[in-house]
Each structure stands twice: as structure tokens, then as C-alpha cells.
Amino acid sequence: MKYLRVELRFPSDLLHPIHRLIDESDAVDRDVLLHGTILNEPRDTFLFYVEGDIDVYTDALRAVDRIRAFEVTQIDETGYYVFLTQRRDDIDEAMFGPLQRTGVVVVPPIDFRPNGIARLTIIGNGGALRDALAELPERIETTVLRIGEYDWRQDLFDPGLTDRQFDAVAAAVECGYYESPRAATVEDVADRIDASPSTASEHLRKAESAMMSAFMDLRELS
Known part of the structure; x- marks a missing residue:
């Protein structure tokens, strides 16, 4: 089973407000989407892992109208889980739509980084993977970082190396x-x-x- 390690670079006007916070503030060191539920309804549910100043992060959440509810659980001195529900918008539809297809699985986590970058792993068969990448919005710059045979054990230990x-x-x-x-x-x-x-x-x-x-x-x- 093939996997692709993919980097997506979003232009500034397509950034989610929380991803923009990562670009503009030193308060958040890491923002990682661990799990998500996307159904045939207008609201999605996500679990994030966040490192940094949680007060700055939650203030930003409150300022985003389409984030309907969130709950924060502290893990240690700097790490938190953030469980939230948000209304999907057109950018979400354009982003997630191509990846929701037969023959493709997005493997969490999705790591949101400065400069509008998100990194994720996709597994599946060759034709479906090619079609998914081809249908991503043209304004989102897509780079395949690695291609290989998928082994789920590689996700058990992730030290977050550059x-x-x-x-x-x-x-x-x-x-x-x-x-x-x-x-x-x-x-x-x-x-x-x-x-x-x-x-x-x-x-x-x-x-x-x-x-x-x-x-x-x-x-x-x-």
C-alpha cells in the first residue's frame, strides 16, 4: 500500500484564521489536527493538539464565527487537547472534497506550520491518489515530500523532526x-x-x- 507525504502551502487569503495565527504570532508553537469527523452535514468535529499560550489560542477561537463550540484539556505545562466543532465553508469543501473518495485515506495527524504550510499523509492506490492531488485547488501549492510503502508502525513514535x-x-x-x-x-x-x-x-x-x-x-x- 503506497503512501504519500504531502505538503500543502495555502495563500494568505485562503488560510483558516487559526492557521493565520500560527503565521502571525509566536504564541503558538505547534497546532496538529489529530482526528476529525466530516459528515454530510454543515458542521465538522476535530481534535487538535496545541503547544503554546492557550489563552491566545482560545481568544482566537472565540473570534472565529464559524467555530461553534470548543473544549480545552491540559496535558502538561505547554500541551493541550482542543476539541471543537466548526461550520464548514467553501474552502473546506474544496480542500477535503478531493480527498474524500474511494481508494484514498488521509492518515492523521495533519501538522499546521508557519508560512501557510500543512503536512499530511495519504494512503491508497495509485490512480485514486493521482486524482485526489490533481483535484486540489490550483491556488494551494502541493508538493509530494515522500513516496513509499505504508507501515502503520511508523506513526507509533513521532518525535517531530524537521x-x-x-x-x-x-x-x-x-x-x-x-x-x-x-x-x-x-x-x-x-x-x-x-x-x-x-x-x-x-x-x-x-x-x-x-x-x-x-x-x-x-x-x-x-
Whole structure:
């Protein structure tokens, strides 16, 4: 079963007001759509994970007329679940319509990032996937980041690495940087990702820190 890791870039006038908040404010560090229910009725229900200043986030929710209700649950010092219901608009219809078809499944989460970017994973057969991407609105810039065989186990552990951090770790594993004894150097990793040794080293350090923190969080939940 093939999967696509897709990046969507929305022009500013098509941004949801909460996605615009991520662009314009430093108060929200992360906004991730974990689950959603889209039915044949005008209102949709979503569960988000939010990191940052929840007061700024909820003030923004209250200012959006089509968000009908929401509930916030605090997880830790900076993390929250936000359960909300909102009225669908024409942009939602244009966005979700092509992805709601036989042969295609959108696999959560959908990660909303600055600069109007949303990243998501889609699985399905080749023809349906091609048709879904082709029917997305032309003004939403679509980039396929990765194509591969889907394995649900990859979603059990997500340390939230940036693309460059992921590339650095992948290169390090491939060239033997993490073998014992070590079979490669930071310079070897840098050559593979076309970066300076200092940059490659920084990517690896940040990736390792994120992975260890995510692993400990996972252990605490188990």
C-alpha cells in the first residue's frame, strides 16, 4: 500500500484564521489536527493538539464565527487537547472534497506550520491518489515530500523532526555513524546531506534530543 507525504502551502487569503495565527504570532508553537469527523452535514468535529499560550489560542477561537463550540484539556505545562466543532465553508469543501473518495485515506495527524504550510499523509492506490492531488485547488501549492510503502508502525513514535533533521539521521544510519564501533564520521554525514560538518552535527544533536524526549514521553504514557 503506497503512501504519500504531502505538503500543502495555502495563500494568505485562503488560510483558516487559526492557521493565520500560527503565521502571525509566536504564541503558538505547534497546532496538529489529530482526528476529525466530516459528515454530510454543515458542521465538522476535530481534535487538535496545541503547544503554546492557550489563552491566545482560545481568544482566537472565540473570534472565529464559524467555530461553534470548543473544549480545552491540559496535558502538561505547554500541551493541550482542543476539541471543537466548526461550520464548514467553501474552502473546506474544496480542500477535503478531493480527498474524500474511494481508494484514498488521509492518515492523521495533519501538522499546521508557519508560512501557510500543512503536512499530511495519504494512503491508497495509485490512480485514486493521482486524482485526489490533481483535484486540489490550483491556488494551494502541493508538493509530494515522500513516496513509499505504508507501515502503520511508523506513526507509533513521532518525535517531530524537521525534514533536515530526519535527512541527517537517515544519512547517519545509512553510513554507519551509529554502529559500534562507529563506521562513519560527522563529515561523512555532512557529505551525504550536502551540509557543513557543523550544520550536520547540529541537526544530529537536535534530532537525538527530540527522539530521546519523545521516547521518554512514550514510556511515561505506557
